Amino acid sequence: MRPNWGCQLQDCDLVEIFVDVVELIPKVVEIFVDVVDIIQNVVEKIENSPIYCLGKGTLTIYMAINEATEGELT
Numbered sequence: 001m002r003p004n005w006g007c008q009l010q011d012c013d014l015v016e017i018f019v020d021v022v023e024l025i026p027k028v029v030e031i032f033v034d035v036v037d038i039i040q041n042v043v044e045k046i047e048n049s050p051i052y053c054l055g056k057g058t059l060t061i062y063m064a065i066n067e068a069t070e071g072e073l074t
Contacts (some may be wrong), residue, residue: 046052
């Protein structure tokens with residue numbers, strides 16, 4: 001006995017739903033690609049910002065001094 005979920009789906013309805021889902025997949029993929037592009041652009045802007053470069057340079061200098069002094073700075 002089939003459960004009664006308040007609607008009667010016919011085989012043709014299921015096929016139509018499946019076709020709709022298949023048609024949506026490329027659109028969803030396109031949206032994800034756009035989101036990835038936006039994230040890459042934001043990361044690029046952050047990496048090129050003066051504050052990021054200054055912080056990265058400061059950390060590099062600190063690590064070099066820390067290594068040269070065998071960890072006496074920490």
